Amino acid sequence: MTWFVKQNPGTYPYRRLIGAAALGMMLGACGGGSDSSDSTPAPAQLLVNAGADVQAPEQSTVTVSAQTQDSEETLSYQWSASPSLEITQEDETSGEATVTLPVLEEQATYTLTVRVSGEGGATGSDTLVITGLPENSEPLAVIDVTPAADDNDRYAAGISLTLDGANSTDADAKDPQDPISEWLWTQTEGVDVTGGLALNKPQLTITTPIASSEQTLGFSLTVTDHEGATHTETVQIVVKADSDTAPTVSAGYNQAIFSGEPIVLEGSADSSVPDAFPFTVNWESSGLAGMTVKEPDTLSTFALAPDVDSETSVTFVLNVTDANGNLASDTINVKVRPMPVARLNDTGVTAQATTDVVVQTQQNAFAGQDGQRGADVVASEGLLEKAGAGDAGFDFTKVNDNGDEQDDNASDWSCVRDNTTGLVWEVKTTRGGLHDTQHTYGWYQEENNGGVNGSLNPAAASCSITNCNTNALIAEVNREGLCGFYDWRLPTHQELMSLLHFGKDNAQMVDEMYFPNTGSMTEAPLWYWTSRPGADGVTNDAAQNSVAIDFATGVDNFLKKDRAIRVRLVRAGRN
Numbered sequence: 001m002t003w004f005v006k007q008n009p010g011t012y013p014y015r016r017l018i019g020a021a022a023l024g025m026m027l028g029a030c031g032g033g034s035d036s037s038d039s040t041p042a043p044a045q046l047l048v049n050a051g052a053d054v055q056a057p058e059q060s061t062v063t064v065s066a067q068t069q070d071s072e073e074t075l076s077y078q079w080s081a082s083p084s085l086e087i088t089q090e091d092e093t094s095g096e097a098t099v100t101l102p103v104l105e106e107q108a109t110y111t112l113t114v115r116v117s118g119e120g121g122a123t124g125s126d127t128l129v130i131t132g133l134p135e136n137s138e139p140l141a142v143i144d145v146t147p148a149a150d151d152n153d154r155y156a157a158g159i160s161l162t163l164d165g166a167n168s169t170d171a172d173a174k175d176p177q178d179p180i181s182e183w184l185w186t187q188t189e190g191v192d193v194t195g196g197l198a199l200n201k202p203q204l205t206i207t208t209p210i211a212s213s214e215q216t217l218g219f220s221l222t223v224t225d226h227e228g229a230t231h232t233e234t235v236q237i238v239v240k241a242d243s244d245t246a247p248t249v250s251a252g253y254n255q256a257i258f259s260g261e262p263i264v265l266e267g268s269a270d271s272s273v274p275d276a277f278p279f280t281v282n283w284e285s286s287g288l289a290g291m292t293v294k295e296p297d298t299l300s301t302f303a304l305a306p307d308v309d310s311e312t313s314v315t316f317v318l319n320v321t322d323a324n325g326n327l328a329s330d331t332i333n334v335k336v337r338p339m340p341v342a343r344l345n346d347t348g349v350t351a352q353a354t355t356d357v358v359v360q361t362q363q364n365a366f367a368g369q370d371g372q373r374g375a376d377v378v379a380s381e382g383l384l385e386k387a388g389a390g391d392a393g394f395d396f397t398k399v400n401d402n403g404d405e406q407d408d409n410a411s412d413w414s415c416v417r418d419n420t421t422g423l424v425w426e427v428k429t430t431r432g433g434l435h436d437t438q439h440t441y442g443w444y445q446e447e448n449n450g451g452v453n454g455s456l457n458p459a460a461a462s463c464s465i466t467n468c469n470t471n472a473l474i475a476e477v478n479r480e481g482l483c484g485f486y487d488w489r490l491p492t493h494q495e496l497m498s499l500l501h502f503g504k505d506n507a508q509m510v511d512e513m514y515f516p517n518t519g520s521m522t523e524a525p526l527w528y529w530t531s532r533p534g535a536d537g538v539t540n541d542a543a544q545n546s547v548a549i550d551f552a553t554g555v556d557n558f559l560k561k562d563r564a565i566r567v568r569l570v571r572a573g574r575n
Contacts, residue, residue, distance in 0.1 A: 046075070046124030050114045053129040058104040059172070062130055066095030066114040073119045081112050085130075103174045104134040105227050139170040139180060139225040141233035154238050156245045157210045158272030163219055163235065166202040170225040182224040188234065189218025208239045210273060215239040246326035247271040247279060251318035256335040259307045260378030263334050266364045267299040269320040276322035287314040288336065294362075302362045305336045307383050312336045339378050342420050343574060346375040346393035348503035376503070387419040392503055395419040396514040403484030415483040416514045421498055422574035423491075426482065428517040428566075434464055434476060437517040440564035443529050443546040444469035445490070450533030450543025455562035462564070470529055470567055477569055490531035491570040493547050493556065499568075500554050509554045519566065524552035527565035534558035 047069040056062050066077055077095045079087050089097040095114065110132065115125045144164040149155055163185070170179035185199040193206045209215050217237040224230045252266040269279050283296040285303065291314060293303045303316070314334045321327045352363040352371040363369065371377065375393030378384040388397035389408040398406035398413035406413050414435075416425045428437035442458035444467075454469065461468030465476050470490055477488045500509050508518040508526065519526035527548040534545035536558040545558035548565055559565065 044120070044122040046116050046118060046122050048114060048116050048124040048126040050112065050126035050128040053131070055131040055133060056101060057133050057135045058101050059135075060101055062099045062101065064097055064099060064112060064114075064128065066116065066126065068095070068116055068124065073122075076117050078115045079112060080115075081110050083108075083110060085110055085112075099130065101130070101132045103172065104132050105174070106134055108132045134227065135172070136225070136227040136229045137170075137172050138229040138231045139168060139173075139223050141165060141221045141223040141231045142167040142169065143219070143221050143233050143235045145235065145237070149238075154214075154240050155208055156272055157208055157215075157240055157242045158245070159208050161206050161208060161237065163204040163206070163221070164202065165204075165221045165223065165233075168202075168221075168223045168231075168233075170229075173225065175226075179225060180223045181226045184222045184224075186220045186222070187218065188220050189236070190216050193217060208237070210242050211239075212243070213241050214244075242273045242275060243324045244326065245271070245273050245276070245324075246328045247276060247320050247322045249318055249320045249328040249330045251316060251330040251332045254333045256337065257305050257373075258337050258339045258378065259305050260339060260381045260383035261305050261374075262302040262362055262372055262377070263305055263314075263316070264362075264364050264367050264372075265293065265301045265303060265316060265318075265332075266367070267318040267320075267330070269299060269318075269328070271322055273322075273324075276324055276326070278323060280321040282319045284317045284319065285314055286317075288312055300364045302364065304381055305334075308336050308338055310338065339375070339384065342375055342393070345418070345420050345498045348376055348392045348394065348501035350376050350380050350392060350503055388417070390514060391501065391511045393420075394501070394511050394514075396511065398514065399424065399483050401483055415485075418498070421495070422572055423495060423498070424483065424485065424571050425499070425515070426477070426488070426569040427515065428568065430517055432464070434473075434480065435482075436464065437519060437566070439463040439566070440468065441473055441529070441567050442469045442564055443559075443561040444471040445531065445533075446471065448531070448533070450535075450538075450546075452533075452542045452544055452561060454546070458562040458564045460564040468564070473567055474569060482569075485571050487571045488569040489571065490529060491568070493530045493532045493549075495570055495573065496528060496530050496549050496568070497556070500549070500551070502554055509551050518551050521552060525550040526552045527557075527559065527563075529565060529567050530556075 049067045051064055054062060068075060074093060076092050079089055079097045081087060086100040087097055110130045111127055112130060113125060113127045117123045142165060144167060146162050155161060165183050168180050173179035183200055183202050185204045187194045191209050193209060197204060220232055220234045222230055222232045247269050250268045255263060257263060265283055281297050281299055283293045285291045285293060288306060290306045291303055293301060295301045314336055315331055317329055317331050319327060319329045347370055349370045351358050351360055352369050354363055354366060375384055379393045384393060386395040388395050390396040397417045397419055398410050399415040399417055400406050401414040414427055416427055426435060429435050430437060440461050441463060442455035442461050444454035444456060446453055456469055457467040465472055474488055478486045482488060501511055510518050527550055530547045532547040533543040534547050537545040544560060546561050547556055548559045549556045
């Protein structure tokens with residue numbers, strides 16, 4: 001809103017300085033004999049009228065316009081206010097300006113002063129008073145209820161409800177972030193549920209009554225703004241009878257798994273009504289034929305993902321019926337994907353653990369374990385396609401001395417092909433020849449050795465060739481052409497680690513059906529060399545150690561290169 005200040009009609013606009021001007025004229029007429037030639041005349045004063053005083057509401061804009069006596073020179077106008085106000089003056093050669101009043105909680109007066117100056121030094125000023133009047137619109141009370149009502153606008157018995165008035169507003173609040181100064185909750189209807197509760201806070205949290213019949217509760221919220229205006233809002237809560245209150249149900253979480261892996265069905269159900277127990281539980285699935293839920297009448301169970309050729313969506317529904325016949329359901333969605341072709345071996349672990357024991361059963365409370373995921377689990381369900389055979393997820397094929405594949409039950413073989421990694425491994429014997437399991441070797445490598453070749457023939461080593469070192473063994477096996485191949489070498493750290501079967505307990509950690517004679521547990525540790533020089537134990541920038549793996553425990557370590565331990569050679573592999 002804009003207010004304009006006008007001159008009072010019929011009033012001479014320059015009345016404030018008339019007396020002084022007339023007196024000056026009379027004194028000048030008297031003459032008197034004074035010599036005016038030596039005196040400097042005082043600058044003339046401008047006669048200024050700022051306009052009449054005015055009253056205006058808060059947040060309005062007032063237009064003021066000063067007037068002066070007729071003058072041929074250019075005048076400059078400057079407005080100021082006390083206390084300070086927002087003044088807009090687009091042209092200082094014009095006496096017009098606008099003043100914006102702030103938000104007011106009480107009546108306030110502002111003195112506006114206009115100062116006028118001319119090019120010749122003439123000046124003048126005048127004042128007017130603006131009285132600001134507060135205007136207060138009432139606030140708006142808002143009540144939000146959480147959790148929300150059901151589709152029939154009803155609430156369960158015995159649950160916690162929060163009536164929230166924090167979103168109440170005030171359109172003319174001085175601070176929009178703090179519009180309300182007071183809240184007052186009042187229960188207006190129904191059995192009292194507010195006893196002992198604070199009723200002067202933005203939120204009121206109640207517990208709905210448990211009764212044999214439907215209950216209606218009424219509440220009002222009165223909010224007061226910082227200027228004293230109030231507004232009241234009401235809400236009505238209809239509470240179901242205890243026998244009509246359904247249980248609350250959760251079917252768990254959505255998942256994405258591979259064929260053969262367990263789908264965790266970890267449901268939960270509860271009721272705010274004591275008489276609603278016990279529950280009847282039933283799991284259902286849809287979207288994929290052949291899906292079977294183990295123990296579908298329990299909240300915590302699982303299903304095995306069947307074999308699929310492409311990603312398939314499956315829906316699981318948990319249905320819970322309480323003792324009063326109320327049914328509640330919840331749904332999860334599961335994406336079943338084909339098991340990808342592996343390029344690395346799994347660990348061999350199919351057992352699962354709790355905080356206390358290791359077991360062979362599904363443990364929903366400890367989801368995501370190694371024994372619940374991967375090729376080992378899929379193989380245990382008979383869903384892992386193998387080129388050969390092997391324990392857990394391992395896939396091996398026996399190869400004879402000529403390089404021909406052998407049946408899985410063959411009793412004589414010289415090498416093993418890992419169908420997952422593509423590696424072909426030497427098999428140890430007990431016949432005392434080149435591949436005897438009791439032979440030990442020092443680590444020796446003329447390239448990629450970390451600066452130290454190693455030991456040509458350690459004193460503790462024992463073998464069937466002249467120098468018992470890894471390089472000499474490789475040369476002899478390649479000369480022999482084991483299994484028809486001539487590219488045998490030391491395995492890398494990763495390659496040798498891929499043979500470890502971590503599912504074994506108190507036994508050599510390898511599939512003994514394919515890799516017999518790895519060593520006796522009474523001889524533990526059962527160290528085997530890798531081709532990797534060790535970063536630990538470097539002297540003068542030269543690696544004194546190399547990495548070995550213990551097939552009794554599955555750990556790796558740095559051993560001195562002159563240490564005499566076992567060797568299992570390897571060839572080929574997938575790029």
